[in-house]
Amino acid sequence: MLAAAGAGGLGHPVAAAAQAIDRGTLEAAVAALDGEAIEQIGSDAMPVLVAMYREAGPAERARIATVFYQLGWQSEEAKEALMEDIHTTDETLRIQVQWALGRVSNDDDVVDALLDNMRNGFNALVRDKAGCGLAYDQIHLNERQKAALYRRLIERLEDPSAEQRSLAIRVLQAHTGQTKGFHPVTRNAEAVARWQTWLAEYEAALEP
Amino acid sequence: MTAGGAPARWCLAAALLVPAGLAAQGRAAEEPAFSPLASLTFDRPLASGPDTFRVFEQANERVTRTRELRWSGDYSLELRDVRGSGDFPELLGFFPLRRSGQVFVHFALLVTDPRDELNVALVGPNGFRLEKDGFAVWLSVRDGFLRHLSDSIPKRLLRLEPFTWYQIDLLYDVALGTYTLAIEEEGAAEPAVRLIGQANAASHPGSAVDKFSFVGDPFTDLSKAVYYVDDIVIGADEEIDPPRLAAPGRRRLFVEMAVDDLRERMAAAAAAEPGEADRWNGLILAGDYALAYREAREKAAGAAGEAAWLERAGDAALLDGDASLALELYRAAAAAGASSSALLLKRADAHFLLGDLAEERRLRERIYGSLEPRRE
Numbered sequence: 048m049l050a051a052a053g054a055g056g057l058g059h060p061v062a063a064a065a066q067a068i069d070r071g072t073l074e075a076a077v078a079a080l081d082g083e084a085i086e087q088i089g090s091d092a093m094p095v096l097v098a099m100y101r102e103a104g105p106a107e108r109a110r111i112a113t114v115f116y117q118l119g120w121q122s123e124e125a126k127e128a129l130m131e132d133i134h135t136t137d138e139t140l141r142i143q144v145q146w147a148l149g150r151v152s153n154d155d156d157v158v159d160a161l162l163d164n165m166r167n168g169f170n171a172l173v174r175d176k177a178g179c180g181l182a183y184d185q186i187h188l189n190e191r192q193k194a195a196l197y198r199r200l201i202e203r204l205e206d207p208s209a210e211q212r213s214l215a216i217r218v219l220q221a222h223t224g225q226t227k228g229f230h231p232v233t234r235n236a237e238a239v240a241r242w243q244t245w246l247a248e249y250e251a252a253l254e255p
Numbered sequence: 256m257t258a259g260g261a262p263a264r265w266c267l268a269a270a271l272l273v274p275a276g277l278a279a280q281g282r283a284a285e286e287p288a289f290s291p292l293a294s295l296t297f298d299r300p301l302a303s304g305p306d307t308f309r310v311f312e313q314a315n316e317r318v319t320r321t322r323e324l325r326w327s328g329d330y331s332l333e334l335r336d337v338r339g340s341g342d343f344p345e346l347l348g349f350f351p352l353r354r355s356g357q358v359f360v361h362f363a364l365l366v367t368d369p370r371d372e373l374n375v376a377l378v379g380p381n382g383f384r385l386e387k388d389g390f391a392v393w394l395s396v397r398d399g400f401l402r403h404l405s406d407s408i409p410k411r412l413l414r415l416e417p418f419t420w421y422q423i424d425l426l427y428d429v430a431l432g433t434y435t436l437a438i439e440e441e442g443a444a445e446p447a448v449r450l451i452g453q454a455n456a457a458s459h460p461g462s463a464v465d466k467f468s469f470v471g472d473p474f475t476d477l478s479k480a481v482y483y484v485d486d487i488v489i490g491a492d493e494e495i496d497p498p499r500l501a502a503p504g505r506r507r508l509f510v511e512m513a514v515d516d517l518r519e520r521m522a523a524a525a526a527a528e529p530g531e532a533d534r535w536n537g538l539i540l541a542g543d544y545a546l547a548y549r550e551a552r553e554k555a556a557g558a559a560g561e562a563a564w565l566e567r568a569g570d571a572a573l574l575d576g577d578a579s580l581a582l583e584l585y586r587a588a589a590a591a592g593a594s595s596s597a598l599l600l601k602r603a604d605a606h607f608l609l610g611d612l613a614e615e616r617r618l619r620e621r622i623y624g625s626l627e628p629r630r631e
Contacts (some may be wrong), residue, residue: 157604225385225459252409254411
């Protein structure tokens with residue numbers, strides 16, 4: 048159950064087996080986008096995947112980013128490698144990186160980068176998919192980090208750009224299941240006030 | 256375990272839940288009357304099925320009736336999650352859809368380690384989504400605390416003690432999309448939690464409900480929760496005819512449900528050019544089972560689609576009341592390559608109608624599972 052409630056993925060590395068990592072096996076799994084095969088190998092596969100990522104061209108990097116996405120394992124080294132491409136002009140790679148980042152890291156700078164791409168991405172598709180990454184793939188955020196993300200999204204409900212208001216409410220709706228009556232065209236202040244009240248209640252409920 | 260039982264506690268809790276408006280009308284002494292929608296005490300074997308419940312368990316996970324720990328009677332339900340199993344155990348219960356009125360939910364819960372995650376939900380036809388007709392009530396245990404999600408905000412309810420029974424009573428107002436929640440800890444004089452007017456999970460008034468779920472950890476697969484549930488009672492605040500089960504676990508035969516689905520699909524595709532299967536479906540919907548049987552047998556004799564036409568001939572025979580012939584045709588369809596869950600369930604129908612309840616149960620439980628301990 049609950050699979051569509053906003054989280055997902057495998058969540059954690061399986062205890063790694065004490066074995067040498069066969070790079071050929073990983074390359075075959077990446078070619079087939081077979082995250083389950085890599086899951087069987089365990090977390091020892093991550094450093095090898097990151098090395099493969101750094102050596103690869105944009106198309107192969109996009110495939111490895113997709114595998115990081117499938118695994119959903121937190122990895123500082125995967126995050127660092129992906130962050131180097133967060134502003135790439137290769138559209139496919141950029142989108143895959145935006146989707147994968149939240150599934151390998153819950154660092155604040157990942158959210159910062161995605162919010163920045165949602166505003167400053169080089170085309171509407173990239174901006175939209177940055178919003179998708181914020182909506183569906185921030186699987187490791189704790190409640191306090193979620194509150195911080197919601198605060199910035201609620202601020203963006205008053206953005207001069209209709210696109211930004213639309214993306215912000217869609218991300219909020221994905222996380223909460225609600226719009227609180229906000230529409231990006233009418234920009235009703237009452238709805239924004241409802242979101243602000245809600246955020247205050249959310250923050251008050253945060254656990255120490 | 257504490258002596259006593261749910262019924263007395265249920266009444267006590269129900270009294271706690273009487274809406275303030277009723278007291279103002281001089282009805283404070285009256286307890287609300289509920290028609291049962293579902294009742295699982297686990298004290299006797301229960302039939303799984305689309306109108307009762309479905310069990311999900313993998314490898315070493317368990318959803319099993321047990322005498323080990325129970326709140327009342329002789330049995331409770333044990334759910335055992337396994338970390339890293341790639342799945343999670345679940346009891347998914349079904350009851351008649353409620354789009355209005357109030358729904359009462361009662362159950363007893365005992366956790367062996369409150370740090371391990373588990374989730375309990377009351378949901379609607381849209382399933383496990385934060386939207387209208389999705390989650391209505393969502394309770395979860397992790398890090399030692401029981402929490403609920405109200406207005407999309409996760410809130411702590413209480414710190415749980417291991418190996419302690421908690422009685423949970425909930426009154427959900429469908430139209431308002433709010434609920435009242437009362438939780439009593441075993442042996443305590445006062446309720447541990449008593450909340451009124453809580454917005455449902457995503458604050459959607461009018462959010463309907465038709466399912467309940469007890470699961471381990473569906474998100475991260477980190478939980479190794481072992482917990483016990485007893486005395487699940489779900490009721491509606493209006494008179495509802497109790498469901499009559501035509502076969503174990505279901506109000507109608509599967510083949511009749513399939514005909515209902517077919518009627519809806521045909522209505523939706525009424526403008527489409529009818530193909531051979533649509534013509535045959537039309538005969539079924541018109542109740543001309545004999546002609547539908549003859550046509551299906553003729554088409555099954557051709558090379559193409561033999562398995563599908565044998566299954567259709569079996570459907571026509573079953574609907575015409577000839578369960579023996581239907582079973583023969585379903586077996587032939589399986590031998591010709593048909594292998595769907597629907598075929599298994601229709602074979603279960605035929606066995607039921609022939610009085611072979613053991614085989615009916617074996618086939619049905621291949622789909623819907625069982626609460627009985629597995630033989631290793």
